[in-house]
Amino acid sequence: MPSLHPDFFDQTAESLAIALLGTILRRRVQTSKGPVWLAARIIETEAYYRDERGSHSSLGYTEKRRAMFMPPGTIYMYYARGGDSLNFSAAGDGNGVLIKSAFPHVDPLSPAENLVVMQRLNPGSQAPRPAARLCNGQTLLCKSLDLKVPDWNQRQLKQNEFRLEAAQQASLDYIQCPRLGIPVGRDHELPYRFVEAAFSAYATKNPLTCRGWREGIDYRRLQRN
16 A cells, blocks of 8 residues: 655644544564564544644643644654553644554555564553554554654654555545543533544444444544545
8 A cells, every 4th residue: 555645644633533544554663583564554533723722732832742833744742641642743733633543454564473563562461462452542552563752753754664554445434523531621522533433343432332422412423435
């Protein structure tokens, strides 16, 4: 699959969050047997704007937040819950998209045996973490792909180290709903979270099984063409 051109990121945060669903993050890591490519399909994203209170950039420009004010496609990484978190800047100063979760991707370049490498990078507490749960959370995703704040924050994607590849199919069904973990009173109700419907069971939290949630009120099913 072709790597996406930097112009891909030059769109609103909401449009970019939807467009990122189904794309493939490809990361080259060194092992004792040589370099291998690890891959994960993006299945959950969240959009953030400078002018809403849930965004880091709403608190103002700082050196730590500089990536959000850099050209679209700049990697913004920060620490969340003791782990690393991956974002990309979008069009407009201070706007961006959080990569909330992904699903391990297998193909000839990243064969199934490479999942063992991801499990070593992101082990379970007592047994190897199930493959389907290697990337279902923003910090788990970064651990599984060996993405760290000091290495990638404020950088651009690099073809031979860490790249983003186009989705295999442009059309897909997705779910739109409020973001997770936003405190009440900080625009928590904004529907800026997007989940690929076919992978909703592997998202951080499945919007289709949230107690009391009603379709058309708490979430919407939509299609990207």
